[in-house]
Amino acid sequence: MLQTKGYAVEAANAKFKNFDFERRDVGANDILIEIEFCGVCHSDIHQARNEWGNSIFPMVPGHEIVGRVKQIGEAVSKFKEGDYAGVGCFVDSCGTCETCQADVEQFCQVHCAQTYNSTEMDEKTPTYGGYSTQIVVKEDYALKITDTENLAAIAPLLCAGITTYSPLRKFKVGEGSKVGIVGLGGLGHMGVKFAVSMGADVTVFSTSPSKEADAKKLGAHHFVVSKNEEEMKALGGQFDFILDCVSAEHDLNAYLNLLRLDGTMCLVGVPEKPAPVHAFSLIQNNRSLAGSGIGGIKDTQEMLDYCAEKGITSDIEMINIQDIENAYERTIKGDVRYRFVIDIASLKNA
Amino acid sequence: MLQTKGYAVEAANAKFKNFDFERRDVGANDILIEIEFCGVCHSDIHQARNEWGNSIFPMVPGHEIVGRVKQIGEAVSKFKEGDYAGVGCFVDSCGTCETCQADVEQFCQVHCAQTYNSTEMDEKTPTYGGYSTQIVVKEDYALKITDTENLAAIAPLLCAGITTYSPLRKFKVGEGSKVGIVGLGGLGHMGVKFAVSMGADVTVFSTSPSKEADAKKLGAHHFVVSKNEEEMKALGGQFDFILDCVSAEHDLNAYLNLLRLDGTMCLVGVPEKPAPVHAFSLIQNNRSLAGSGIGGIKDTQEMLDYCAEKGITSDIEMINIQDIENAYERTIKGDVRYRFVIDIASLKNA
Numbered sequence: 182m183l184q185t186k187g188y189a190v191e192a193a194n195a196k197f198k199n200f201d202f203e204r205r206d207v208g209a210n211d212i213l214i215e216i217e218f219c220g221v222c223h224s225d226i227h228q229a230r231n232e233w234g235n236s237i238f239p240m241v242p243g244h245e246i247v248g249r250v251k252q253i254g255e256a257v258s259k260f261k262e263g264d265y266a267g268v269g270c271f272v273d274s275c276g277t278c279e280t281c282q283a284d285v286e287q288f289c290q291v292h293c294a295q296t297y298n299s300t301e302m303d304e305k306t307p308t309y310g311g312y313s314t315q316i317v318v319k320e321d322y323a324l325k326i327t328d329t330e331n332l333a334a335i336a337p338l339l340c341a342g343i344t345t346y347s348p349l350r351k352f353k354v355g356e357g358s359k360v361g362i363v364g365l366g367g368l369g370h371m372g373v374k375f376a377v378s379m380g381a382d383v384t385v386f387s388t389s390p391s392k393e394a395d396a397k398k399l400g401a402h403h404f405v406v407s408k409n410e411e412e413m414k415a416l417g418g419q420f421d422f423i424l425d426c427v428s429a430e431h432d433l434n435a436y437l438n439l440l441r442l443d444g445t446m447c448l449v450g451v452p453e454k455p456a457p458v459h460a461f462s463l464i465q466n467n468r469s470l471a472g473s474g475i476g477g478i479k480d481t482q483e484m485l486d487y488c489a490e491k492g493i494t495s496d497i498e499m500i501n502i503q504d505i506e507n508a509y510e511r512t513i514k515g516d517v518r519y520r521f522v523i524d525i526a527s528l529k530n531a
Numbered sequence: 532m533l534q535t536k537g538y539a540v541e542a543a544n545a546k547f548k549n550f551d552f553e554r555r556d557v558g559a560n561d562i563l564i565e566i567e568f569c570g571v572c573h574s575d576i577h578q579a580r581n582e583w584g585n586s587i588f589p590m591v592p593g594h595e596i597v598g599r600v601k602q603i604g605e606a607v608s609k610f611k612e613g614d615y616a617g618v619g620c621f622v623d624s625c626g627t628c629e630t631c632q633a634d635v636e637q638f639c640q641v642h643c644a645q646t647y648n649s650t651e652m653d654e655k656t657p658t659y660g661g662y663s664t665q666i667v668v669k670e671d672y673a674l675k676i677t678d679t680e681n682l683a684a685i686a687p688l689l690c691a692g693i694t695t696y697s698p699l700r701k702f703k704v705g706e707g708s709k710v711g712i713v714g715l716g717g718l719g720h721m722g723v724k725f726a727v728s729m730g731a732d733v734t735v736f737s738t739s740p741s742k743e744a745d746a747k748k749l750g751a752h753h754f755v756v757s758k759n760e761e762e763m764k765a766l767g768g769q770f771d772f773i774l775d776c777v778s779a780e781h782d783l784n785a786y787l788n789l790l791r792l793d794g795t796m797c798l799v800g801v802p803e804k805p806a807p808v809h810a811f812s813l814i815q816n817n818r819s820l821a822g823s824g825i826g827g828i829k830d831t832q833e834m835l836d837y838c839a840e841k842g843i844t845s846d847i848e849m850i851n852i853q854d855i856e857n858a859y860e861r862t863i864k865g866d867v868r869y870r871f872v873i874d875i876a877s878l879k880n881a
Binding site for chain 1: 629630633635638640701768783784791792795798799800801802804805806807808809810811812813814815816817818819820821822823824
């Protein structure tokens with residue numbers, strides 16, 4: 182077994198502290214990644230604080246993992262020692278069910294072993310995430326990273342990136358699409374970058390007028406303060422696709438009304454409470470309200486390759502792992518532009 | 532102008548009574564239809580009682596109209612005198628906007644002149660519906676009826692028929708699709724007939740165990756009492772498409788959870804209040820909640836021709852117009868199998 186340093190919470194109301202644990206030995210199909218950076222996702226906070234009610238403690242969060250391959254199993258063919266690799270939101274699945282076969286392993290009908298706050302396929306062994314010095318993962322569940330110039334800024338692509346890229350592709354956003362991005366946070370800022378890169382006409386909706394300059398800098402063509410009812414009303418029936426990246430409570434109907442014929446709004450944020458949806462908001466113009474959950478390995482690799490080709494990364498603020506509590510507080514307040522990334526050297530050297 | 536007998540309410544809390552009014556003279560592109568039958572739609576009740584807050588009085592409801600062409604305008608080419616014709620939920624639209632050009636005139640961006648409780652394109656002249664002896668309508672907004680054997684049972688196709696047919700087509704229900712129909716009323720019973728005729732494996736969900744025999748008689752393969760939580764849970768993640776035909780308050784999440792990967796639930800009923808939707812219900816399996824509003828003229832004609840070919844009609848109870856108040860009460864209680872249709876002879880001869 183491989184002695185590993187981690188940073189964990191022991192309970193929902195506990196502070197993070199050093200946590201030593203063991204990773205499994207490298208199996209025939211495994212690779213060992215020496216973690217260099219790990220992004221801080223809002224869902225890390227929800228789960229560390231047991232806000233979704235499904236937390237397993239002690240918990241080592243982190244599912245936006247990038248690092249270097251240190252060792253490979255004898256049957257590994259996709260990676261060699263020294264390659265850069267990433268791990269996203271899950272580390273295993275059955276591989277044979279209908280959804281795994283459809284390359285959406287995140288919805289595996291047997292068990293999706295999430296990267297942390299979950300269990301391996303035995304449904305017993307806890308999984309520990311990227312707030313740690315190394316990880317052992319099957320090569321089929323690791324991603325190849327070819328653009329290594331700004332590795333820290335690539336980490337958030339493993340969750341925030343694929344979460345926004347996948348629905349933009351599924352709903353065929355492209356040249357000339359009129360697209361709205363609701364909320365300019367970790368997810369939203371990636372949504373803007375992707376939609377712009379795909380040729381869409383992009384409008385950012387935000388409650389904070391102060392984000393207009395940033396939105397434009399990220400490439401957005403228009404900016405609307407969503408509290409402005411007049412302005413919202415004037416945009417009725419105009420959008421092909423809206424990506425809703427907000428995890429706070431907000432009125433979905435106000436955005437549904439902006440969709441044109443057969444338009445879709447897709448939720449990628451998860452507000453704690455159900456949101457009221459009026460049937461008329463959907464029936465008018467035959468609209469749809471969709472949801473989208475991260476993406477499978479194939480799509481995630483496609484997204485990483487797309488980012489490498491287009492030069493897309495996340496805007497980040499780098500932190501030491503010892504600053505994690507403060508980073509959580511600032512994330513909750515939306516006071517980060519646009520993703521905290523932990524420099525794992527700060528854990529190694531602690 | 533053409534003197535016409537109608538049956539109207541003068542106010543939200545008024546009883547129906549005889550109402551004489553004038554239809555316009557037959558213009559070059561118009562046809563005059565002598566109405567024989569008119570279906571009773573739940574939305575007649577909502578609007579006659581001003582439950583949607585947009586009622587115009589006096590109101591002559593009715594948008595499931597069938598009858599015989601009595602006179603045609605000089606430029607009319609689609610109909611000749613003596614033909615059977617139908618009128619659905621709208622009688623005019625601009626014809627030139629993006630949605631009209633896309634054959635979804637019901638969402639006309641200028642003005643959709645609904646068959647009643649609306650105005651003509653001048654946005655002044657009130658429209659009066661099918662609880663009347665005759666109607667003048669542009670030929671382009673009238674439907675051809677070729678199957679005239681059971682004309683009364685064809686009337687409900689003009690609203691209940693197209694409302695359920697259209698989303699089943701849009702979401703590509705066909706051979707082998709696993710389809711749920713929620714609610715076995717006027718809409719639901721048409722949904723079952725259509726889905727079965729398209730080759731789907733059909734499950735009816737109802738709160739009334741007493742409807743099982745009817746569901747099976749209509750062709751459904753399975754019947755689930757939706758109050759049975761165990762049974763609902765066991766069906767999780769299995770359905771390709773669910774058509775939700777319920778206008779009463781009910782839990783959408785319980786049905787969303789039944790959808791498999793990329794599955795869609797489509798609302799065609801309109802509950803008064805917005806319904807709470809949890810983001811997780813949509814994000815799991817990348818599901819969609821859609822809405823669908825009636826259908827355009829082209830789709831409605833396609834549906835009528837499909838019904839003629841497949842021998843599909845509505846199950847009806849025929850009433851005299853003088854029984855309308857009682858029919859409304861029974862419709863509200865769900866005590867009709869499955870659509871009341873008014874024999875307009877009872878108005879003509881009154």
